[in-house]
Amino acid sequence: MPLTFTLDPAVTPALRDGILDLWTDVSNAGGSVGFVAPVTPEEIRPELVKHLAAMAEGRTRLLVGHDEAGNVAATAFFSFNTHRLMKHWVWLYTVMVHPKHQGQGYGRDLLAAAADAARGFDGTAAIRLTCRGGQGLETFYGSCGYREVGRVPGAIRVAPGDDRDDITMLLTLA
Template sequence: MTDIDPDGFVTGPHRVDTPHPDLVGALADLWGRVTVAGGAVGFSPTDPLEELRAAAERLVEDVRSKKAHLLTIGQQHVLAGIAVLRRRELPVRKHTGELALLAVDPVLQGRGWGTQLHDAVLVQAQALGLEKVDLVTRSGHGVERFFERLGWVERGRWPGAVRVGPEDVRDEVWLTRDV
């Protein structure tokens, strides 16, 4: 895994239109760092690296095919944070999108980078003509409070829907906001 300098210079957010050849590895590496720190990016600390790489490959393909819009922050050629926006595909939902993922390296959390990525997603959503966005996260680390401070509204919970580990079961939390 790659180290981030907590005092180093960070650039971004940047919109990725053409994925770099090393993006799959950088995504898997970032997801690994976030997961080990307890972050909610869809994996558990015991998931093998191959699963993270496979998910990263799918995301990169979605970016290439314009099914996903990727925004990044970085430090010295190291991926330090990402946000993923997806437009809904059904005709009756084309005015909506999903903030599918927002993650910042644990070393840089609490420094405003998540908020900057979030705000860049809203700009991208507006540029796409989206009017509303939604997201799903898990309880347990106060992530829903972060989004509520940014104007999101909790719309529901599914108790026990996320199993991080045998003794670690969390709620899935749905939030929405207007663009």
């Protein structure tokens, strides 16, 4: 069953808890969404609160995908540039699909829904995102139309002796 995507959903306790559970599960499955396993919801909660505060201030927008049971199964956050020379592109971050739904095309669906949403943002011509090297994410994003436009070697320290590249990807919207 396909996911149902909603841009700017009402932030209810159920949505907040669903995002927190998703973020925890993705992190603990090895996903590169700002944390390294093992992680608890309490460790992630302060970062989620920052995302929600940015949404309340209008600096960030949320795209959420629900599965057929109504559970939060995927998310992507848009962050808008405030610099007058960079308002024509947005950042996409905290891009997640629940591990139990991976391998079903939902990641591609999420990125397509994100591109569709961004096309509706006034003056937005491109989406940028970053990903952690060493997991093949740049290949996945490349297969979804993104191209690598920058790489900082060893910028992400996952663990002592395990430094990964920080890769910047760009999708030009047509």
